[in-house]
Amino acid sequence: MALKHLFITISAALVANAAAVSKRATCSTGQTVSNAACCAWFPVLEDIQQNMFAGGQCNAEAHESLRLVFHDGIAISPAMEARGEFGGGGADGSIMLFDTIETAFHPNIGLDEIVNIQKPFVQKHGVNPADFIPFAGAVAVSNCPGAPEMQFFTGRKIATQAAPDGLVPEPFHTVDQILARTNDAGGFDELETVWMLSAHSIAASNDVDPTVQGLPFDSTPEQFDGQFFLDTQLRGVLFPGSGGNQGEVESAIAGEIRLQSDHLIARDSRTACEWQSFVNNQTKLQDDFQFIFTAIATLGQDMDALVDCSDVIPAPQPQNFGATRFPPGKTNADIEQACAATPFPTLATVPGLATSVARIPPPPGA
Numbered sequence: 001m002a003l004k005h006l007f008i009t010i011s012a013a014l015v016a017n018a019a020a021v022s023k024r025a026t027c028s029t030g031q032t033v034s035n036a037a038c039c040a041w042f043p044v045l046e047d048i049q050q051n052m053f054a055g056g057q058c059n060a061e062a063h064e065s066l067r068l069v070f071h072d073g074i075a076i077s078p079a080m081e082a083r084g085e086f087g088g089g090g091a092d093g094s095i096m097l098f099d100t101i102e103t104a105f106h107p108n109i110g111l112d113e114i115v116n117i118q119k120p121f122v123q124k125h126g127v128n129p130a131d132f133i134p135f136a137g138a139v140a141v142s143n144c145p146g147a148p149e150m151q152f153f154t155g156r157k158i159a160t161q162a163a164p165d166g167l168v169p170e171p172f173h174t175v176d177q178i179l180a181r182t183n184d185a186g187g188f189d190e191l192e193t194v195w196m197l198s199a200h201s202i203a204a205s206n207d208v209d210p211t212v213q214g215l216p217f218d219s220t221p222e223q224f225d226g227q228f229f230l231d232t233q234l235r236g237v238l239f240p241g242s243g244g245n246q247g248e249v250e251s252a253i254a255g256e257i258r259l260q261s262d263h264l265i266a267r268d269s270r271t272a273c274e275w276q277s278f279v280n281n282q283t284k285l286q287d288d289f290q291f292i293f294t295a296i297a298t299l300g301q302d303m304d305a306l307v308d309c310s311d312v313i314p315a316p317q318p319q320n321f322g323a324t325r326f327p328p329g330k331t332n333a334d335i336e337q338a339c340a341a342t343p344f345p346t347l348a349t350v351p352g353l354a355t356s357v358a359r360i361p362p363p364p365g366a
């Protein structure tokens with residue numbers, strides 16, 4: 001009995017091993033991948049790069065696709081499950097499958113636009129929506145110069161019901177609330193919460209200030225870089241319309257919007273030094289974001305059941321910028337130092353007169 005069991009175990013292992021080896025495949029589209037199941041994603045890649053990301057740009061659709069990954073994934077609460085309530089399924093595509101419910105939740109304002117943009121691609125290619133959302137997000141980030149190599153896993157279980165309301169952080173939440181939420185959702189600590197917020201390096205707001213669309217969070221919203229961490233550490237100045245809305249505080253650069261949550265996390269003693277560490281350490285920024293993106297994009301899923309299709313994601317756009325610099329007119333004297341342990345790095349200033357940062361309007365018709 002024991003021997004038979006051993007034999008079966010070994011043969012099963014050999015079969016599994018043979019299957020793993022033979023899985024390495026050349027796709028009909030020409031690329032070689034580690035698992036033949038990944039081939040299906042190349043036509044999707046080609047289509048979204050051309051027809052959603054305007055030929056591989058880090059555009060508004062790319063920014064929105066990244067935000068969608070977070071708002072789908074973070075909607076999971078083991079604490080609610082422990083109380084006997086349904087706590088959401090995490091990265092299960094519920095934000096697309098139950099979009100009429102979830103995009104009506106307050107923190108999801110505006111996400112109906114990108115869901116409506118993405119849905120036809122999901123339908124056309126017949127792919128799993130829970131996988132498509134992180135796929136589009138990973139491709140989106142790879143389009144932004146300075147991005148890490150992004151990972152992509154397939155095979156997610158899809159949502160059978162909408163996530164409950166109240167699980168997505170809001171910009172008017174306290175640091176305590178946000179840290180408690182990310183900790184509940186994925187066991188993330190305060191440092192990992194800072195890592196997540198690197199996403200706001202390639203981001204703009206359409207809805208926090210209802211009168212102005214496409215206000216960036218930093219002065220280089222097409223680059224995945226440390227500028228966001230610098231800009232948010234500058235002392236705020238009151239511009240027309242700056243700081244007047246719920247969840248918004250005064251920004252330091254004309255044309256930029258600063259979320260209250262980003263402002264507070266940049267200044268909280270638990271998070272300020274980690275925040276500062278990203279100002280001019282591109283390698284750390286990339287490594288930590290690569291890790292945390294995959295963690296968010298697989299919340300609620302069994303990693304062992306997923307297939308690694310990272311070889312479908314394009315190599316990131318090369319870094320086309322140098323060390324982080326102060327925007328025109330700003331220097332180290334404008335920093336509101338919050339990290340007690342380490343001084344703010346001494347950085348150069350972009351020459352010239354201060355100008356207003358250009359807006360990134362949402363897609364037409366969205």
Ligand code: HEM
Binds near residue numbers: 200261
């Ligand atoms: C944890 C606390 C967070 C809060 C309170 C927060 C809040 C916000 C808010 C209020 C906006 C502006 C929405 C609008 O007005 O259109 C925004 C935009 C954005 N967020 Fe977050 N966010 C958080 C974390 C994250 C994370 C972890 C990611 C991704 C990993 C992310 C990705 C983005 C992106 C890419 C945008 C820009 C979307 C665009 O340009 O259209 N955010 N966030």
Ligand SMILES: *[C@@H]1O[C@H](CO)[C@@H](O)[C@H](O)[C@H]1NC(C)=O
Binds near residue numbers: 280281283284
């Ligand atoms: C960047 O971060 C890494 C990881 O924390 C650290 O080892 C390295 O010293 C940092 N580099 C700089 C220039 O601060």
